[in-house]
Amino acid sequence: xxxxxxxxxxxxxxxxxxxxxxxxxxxxxxxxxxxxxxxxxxxxxxxxxxxxxxxxxxxxxxxxxxxxxxxxxxxxxxxxxxxxxxxxxxxxxxxxxx
Amino acid sequence: xxxxxxxxxxxxxxxxxxxxxxxxxxxxxxxxxxxxxxxxxxxxxxxxxxxxxxxxxxxxxxxxxxxxxxxxxxxxxxxxxxxxxxxxxxxxxxxxxxxxxxxxxxxxxxxxxxxxxxxxxxxxxxxxxxxxxxxxxxxxxxxxxxxxxxxxxxxxxxxxxxxxxxxxxxxxxxxxxxxxxxxxxxxxxxxxxxxxxxx
Amino acid sequence: xxxxxxxxxxxxxxxxxxxxxxxxxxxxxxxxxxxxxxxxxxxxxxxxxxxxxxxxxxxxxxxxxxxxxxxxxxxxxxxxxxxxxxxxxxxxxxxxxxxxxxxxxxxxxxxxxxxxxxxxxxxxxxxxxxxxxxxxxxxxxxxxxxxxxxxxxxxxxxxxxxxxxxxxxxxxxxxxxxxxxxxxxxxxxxxxxxxxxxxxxxxxxxxxxxxxxxxxxxxxxxxxxxxxxxxxxxxxxxxxxxxxxxxxxxxxxxxxxxxxxxxxxxxxxxxxxxxxxxxxxxxxxxxxxxxxxxxxxxxxxxxxxxxxxxxxxxxxxxxxxxxxxxxxxxxxxxxxxxxxxxxxxxxxxxxxxxxxxxxxxxxxxxxxxxxxxxxxxxxxxxxxxxxxxxxxxxxxxxxxxxxxxxxxxxxxxxxxxxxxxxxxxxxxxxxxxxxxxxxxxxxxxxxxxxxxxxxxxxxxxxxxxxxxxxxxxxxxxxxxxxxxxxxxxxxxxxxxxxxxxxxxxxxxxxxxxxxxxxxxxxxxxxxxxxxxxxxxxxxxxxxxxxxxxxxxxxxxxxxxxxxxxxxxxxxxxxxx
Numbered sequence: 036x037x038x039x040x041x042x043x044x045x046x047x048x049x050x051x052x053x054x055x056x057x058x059x060x061x062x063x064x065x066x067x068x069x070x071x072x073x074x075x076x077x078x079x080x081x082x083x084x085x086x087x088x089x090x091x092x093x094x095x096x097x098x099x100x101x102x103x104x105x106x107x108x109x110x111x112x113x114x115x116x117x118x119x120x121x122x123x124x125x126x127x128x129x130x131x132x133x
Numbered sequence: 134x135x136x137x138x139x140x141x142x143x144x145x146x147x148x149x150x151x152x153x154x155x156x157x158x159x160x161x162x163x164x165x166x167x168x169x170x171x172x173x174x175x176x177x178x179x180x181x182x183x184x185x186x187x188x189x190x191x192x193x194x195x196x197x198x199x200x201x202x203x204x205x206x207x208x209x210x211x212x213x214x215x216x217x218x219x220x221x222x223x224x225x226x227x228x229x230x231x232x233x234x235x236x237x238x239x240x241x242x243x244x245x246x247x248x249x250x251x252x253x254x255x256x257x258x259x260x261x262x263x264x265x266x267x268x269x270x271x272x273x274x275x276x277x278x279x280x281x282x283x284x285x286x287x288x289x290x291x292x293x294x295x296x297x298x299x300x301x302x303x304x305x306x307x308x309x310x311x312x313x314x315x316x317x318x319x320x321x322x323x324x325x326x327x328x329x330x331x332x
Numbered sequence: 333x334x335x336x337x338x339x340x341x342x343x344x345x346x347x348x349x350x351x352x353x354x355x356x357x358x359x360x361x362x363x364x365x366x367x368x369x370x371x372x373x374x375x376x377x378x379x380x381x382x383x384x385x386x387x388x389x390x391x392x393x394x395x396x397x398x399x400x401x402x403x404x405x406x407x408x409x410x411x412x413x414x415x416x417x418x419x420x421x422x423x424x425x426x427x428x429x430x431x432x433x434x435x436x437x438x439x440x441x442x443x444x445x446x447x448x449x450x451x452x453x454x455x456x457x458x459x460x461x462x463x464x465x466x467x468x469x470x471x472x473x474x475x476x477x478x479x480x481x482x483x484x485x486x487x488x489x490x491x492x493x494x495x496x497x498x499x500x501x502x503x504x505x506x507x508x509x510x511x512x513x514x515x516x517x518x519x520x521x522x523x524x525x526x527x528x529x530x531x532x533x534x535x536x537x538x539x540x541x542x543x544x545x546x547x548x549x550x551x552x553x554x555x556x557x558x559x560x561x562x563x564x565x566x567x568x569x570x571x572x573x574x575x576x577x578x579x580x581x582x583x584x585x586x587x588x589x590x591x592x593x594x595x596x597x598x599x600x601x602x603x604x605x606x607x608x609x610x611x612x613x614x615x616x617x618x619x620x621x622x623x624x625x626x627x628x629x630x631x632x633x634x635x636x637x638x639x640x641x642x643x644x645x646x647x648x649x650x651x652x653x654x655x656x657x658x659x660x661x662x663x664x665x666x667x668x669x670x671x672x673x674x675x676x677x678x679x680x681x682x683x684x685x686x687x688x689x690x691x692x693x694x695x696x697x698x699x700x701x702x703x704x705x706x707x708x709x710x711x712x713x714x715x716x717x718x719x720x721x722x723x724x725x726x727x728x729x730x731x732x733x734x735x736x737x738x739x740x741x742x743x744x745x746x747x748x749x750x751x752x753x754x755x756x757x758x759x760x761x762x763x764x765x766x767x768x769x770x771x772x773x774x775x776x777x778x779x780x781x782x783x784x785x786x787x788x789x790x791x792x793x794x795x796x797x798x799x800x801x802x803x804x805x806x807x808x809x810x811x812x813x814x815x816x817x818x819x820x821x822x823x824x825x826x827x828x829x830x831x832x833x834x835x836x837x838x839x840x841x842x843x844x845x846x847x848x849x850x851x852x853x854x855x856x857x858x859x860x861x862x863x864x865x866x867x868x869x870x871x872x873x874x875x876x877x878x879x880x881x882x883x884x885x886x887x888x889x890x891x892x893x894x895x896x897x898x899x900x901x902x903x904x905x906x907x908x
């Protein structure tokens with residue numbers, strides 16, 4: 036990141052602490068929800084949503100993605116598209132055959 | 134031969150705004166997204182095609198894995214704090230936080246060891262079923278990545294620190310890049326944990 | 333940079349650090365080139381052995397046959413050995429020959445020079461990538477010597493067969509992990525270098541097309557290889573840890589039910605493999621297109637026609653290459669929705685290839701062409717690639733693919749693109765850049781002999797394969813004459829085999845030329861082809877650090893025959 040002043044870093048440290056608390060809470064929530072024995076679709080939806088939020092916090096604040104450069108956004112967007120291809124197309128193909 | 138001055142090794146490029154190493158590590162992480170993405174895809178394909186598949190909580194130790202999840206999250210905080218300490222020019226604090234990060238990583242592996250040996254004790258091996266096959270393969274590969282992170286972080290804690298005295302900005306960048314890798318390892322676990330243990 | 337050596341009082345590096353464990357992209361490029369060429373010729377030798385069996389099934393191979401006791405007792409090829417040769421030929425050519433030559437060799441040597449950089453962004457990672465590639469390649473070759481011999485499940489390693497195959501298959505998987513790691517290190521380096529280290533004034537749309545080709549290729553390697561690495565891990569687990577990722581329940585081998593948990597899916601491997609292997613074929617062709625662009629522009633003394641069109645096409649091609657892979661799997665029982673999807677994307681991807689080829693063809697129009705040896709190879713690339721590309725179309729449509737899949741038609745198709753396609757482009761590149769590396773030209777006379785013999789032989793080898801395929805001859809078939817339709821077209825196999833042996837002989841003038849010209853080739857200046865791009869602005873050979881003064885770029889890459897200029901070429905780095 037650019038040369039940051041002391042105060043700037045202190046602000047970041049506060050953010051890190053808040054993110055940590057959020058991550059801890061979300062972990063508790065996701066484990067708690069799992070004991071509710073929701074239906075298949077709901078369980079997957081909730082679990083992945085919470086994981087998505089947690090991951091977003093780690094990526095956005097610990098990995099500084101919220102203030103990153105365009106080049107990185109382009110690389111990650113391209114990767115995200117291909118990630119979706121490899122995640123869903125084989126599944127769709129195999130399932131349609133059955 | 135290593136005396137050629139490579140531009141933008143430390144200072145960011147005027148247009149992209151990035152030093153080389155940062156772009157490099159993000160590209161590496163992009164490839165890792167594809168690696169774990171393919172393995173997640175395999176997990177989904179195998180599970181949806183299976184006649185039966187146990188609930189994660191019935192076969193795996195959820196409390197222990199929850200502890201491990203918190204251990205990794207804590208290590209992510211200490212990792213980013215170690216970088217922040219360097220930005221505040223505090224080498225002692227850096228050493229403390231980086232040391233804690235490595236400690237957490239070891240704790241993660243130790244807990245993993247107990248998890249695995251307990252499985253083996255109950256005669257659950259990768260060959261037992263695809264559930265266990267995927268469990269051991271995914272967490273095993275993740276574990277290998279944890280070990281890789283430990284090696285890098287230990288280096289940055291010991292021999293690598295000499296760079297701080299000759300080129301502090303370069304060293305700070307290296308720690309930041311190592312941090313990006315480490316956060317990614319945490320990120321993968323954030324998705325692995327619910328996928329394997331809670332569903 | 334040459335002056336700065338003295339200024340910094342830098343200590344002389346040992347011979348080992350200078351020429352073996354070098355971090356200089358030019359040395360690494362030469363290491364990749366030589367190693368890849370050796371692997372390429374070895375892979376070719378394996379095919380020449382196979383061609384004996386195909387032309388004269390069951391006959392003893394004179395002289396050479398008796399040396400290969402294990403696979404060819406009494407000189408007669410065993411079916412298992414035939415399969416080993418086939419699997420290794422494909423694997424070696426693709427992963428140890430063409431790509432390391434096109435990307436590791438040409439990319440490493442030329443790209444930093446063409447962008448005006450002193451070296452790659454990460455010189456030590458560059459060195460690491462070669463020194464992971466070499467052990468990977470040697471490990472792959474070592475598989476011939478383990479009990480059970482080399483892998484014999486095709487370069488595609490389909491399970492369940494590959495899951496239960498002999499030890500050689502495990503070696504294949506481990507070697508692939510090393511080769512993929514090497515590729516990953518390289519692709520990161522290429523992308524960062526091109527993005528971050530272009531000379532002043534060298535915007536993206538002033539880049540030589542060769543650099544664009546390497547840039548897109550690097551992205552393909554970066555993002556497509558990891559799923560294969562994942563799949564390799566899964567197959568290793570199946571083979572070594574007894575998992576059943578790819579083994580379905582109830583599998584029976586030779587009357588015995590397999591003692592595994594089951595529940596796996598062989599198609600999972602196919603999806604993950606082809607997710608890589610389709611972009612991989614674009615990795616095979618793109619650098620070649622880049623080389624052809626350079627050679628055509630230089631020898632037509634005209635700017636390339638449609639530069640922007642070429643750039644947008646190659647970017648689109650790279651992107652689409654990730655979403656066509658299941659056209660290799662039309663026969664696996666997929667439903668009509670998904671097969672329609674993949675047929676559509678496959679038809680769409682043919683468009684940018686045609687655009688690129690058309691731009692090259694139009695570039696020839698109205699030119700006073702200098703038919704040097706590189707230009708002969710580059711020009712021949714065009715119709716050869718056209719044949720390869722066009723013959724792909726019936727394979728991309730299920731109606732015709734049902735008949736042609738797994739026949740020799742497929743072999744003819746893909747070899748046309750890679751052999752008289754990419755390999756011709758790589759040959760053009762060798763003849764074209766040889767003077768920059770050595771300060772001497774290769775012999776034109778020997779070059780022309782090499783070209784014409786190779787051109788005739790290549791077509792002799794691969795054209796008949798389309799007819800064999802249409803007659804129904806399957807690939808990976810040890811004895812074509814076991815089937816009536818194979819027996820009927822057996823004469824074609826004799827034609828093909830003799831053409832292949834002619835192709836081998838045709839390489840002798842090239843090999844001689846390559847080595848002899850180092851000492852006795854015509855000595856030339858720094859820019860013997862009167863080219864415009866930055867690599868020709870360096871001393872010959874380029875010194876450590878490449879450029880004496882940091883270059884600045886003032887114009888587009890192919891300013892040839894600009895009206896009003898004194899010379900018929902305006903180098904990118906010259907201000908006037």
